[in-house]
Amino acid sequence: MDRMFKVLGFWAFIIAIMFLAGGHHFQIPAILFFVQALLFYIFGAMKLTEKTYMYLFGGYMFISFVGMVWYANFMMKMPA
Secondary structure (H helix, E strand, O other): OHHHHHHHHHHHHHHHHHHHHOOHHHHHHHHHHHHHHHHHHHHHHOOOOHHHHHHHHHHHHHHHHHHHHHHHHHHOOOOO
8 A cells, every 4th residue: 555655646746747747837737746746755754554554645636626616616716
């Protein structure tokens, strides 16, 4: 399971690089994905139990979904 967190870190890093290639408008998402990549790699290097990794991933998914719903409801402009 620790390898999967390293794989998640790798793909988050690749996505961050693609955001950087998109120009200066995508700097904030690039930073967010760099932080995610770093956290995933650190968690992967900690050699925790599989149950702990499942709890970490569940918490990550919960925070991600709450953040997406909050952004969609309160930050996006309604179409005219």
